[in-house]
Amino acid sequence: MKQKLGLASALQHDPELLILDEPTTGLDPLVREAVFEIMTEAGWTGKTVFHSSHVLSEVDRTCTRVAIVREGRLVKIMRSDDIRSSSTRLMVVRFAGPAPVSELELPGVELVELEGTRVVLRISSELDPLLAVLARHSVQHLAFPEPTLEEAFVGLYRTDGGE
Numbered sequence: 182m183k184q185k186l187g188l189a190s191a192l193q194h195d196p197e198l199l200i201l202d203e204p205t206t207g208l209d210p211l212v213r214e215a216v217f218e219i220m221t222e223a224g225w226t227g228k229t230v231f232h233s234s235h236v237l238s239e240v241d242r243t244c245t246r247v248a249i250v251r252e253g254r255l256v257k258i259m260r261s262d263d264i265r266s267s268s269t270r271l272m273v274v275r276f277a278g279p280a281p282v283s284e285l286e287l288p289g290v291e292l293v294e295l296e297g298t299r300v301v302l303r304i305s306s307e308l309d310p311l312l313a314v315l316a317r318h319s320v321q322h323l324a325f326p327e328p329t330l331e332e333a334f335v336g337l338y339r340t341d342g343g344e
Contacts, residue, residue, distance in 0.1 A: 224245065247264060
């Protein structure tokens with residue numbers, strides 16, 4: 182109830198700037214959904230919403246730009262989409278026959294998982310050499326799962342010197 186009351190009072194005067202610190206902590210799922218809607222609508226109407234949270238799935242759902250704070254200092258501000266696209270990509274491939282594992286050993290391509298004819302690759306380089314390998318084999322399925330903001334954030338945080 183305290184959290185709901187705080188949100189109601191923050192929104193009462195239709196402010197141009199909302200600063201919300203962990204706004205969904207302790208809320209039941211239906212109220213959380215309402216808070217997400219309010220935050221999204223505020224952004225659509227041109228209001229600025231600062232949303233502090235350690236729950237990156239909520240940040241991913243409600244924010245268009247993300248600021249990364251490390252040891253109390255602002256180290257980076259990026260669009261959520263840019264964080265995802267700057268991370269390494271995963272590719273899931275299912276071959277019609279045995280996976281050509283030795284041919285997949287290319288610079289910037291890491292074999293993450295091998296299960297029968299299915300492989301999961303982490304790609305940090307250009308796709309052309311890998312696509313040339315795949316073109317020589319019968320591929321039944323090919324997918325690039327979209328990284329979550331959390332996966333992208335962890336990768337970015339680690340490469341920028343975090344733990």
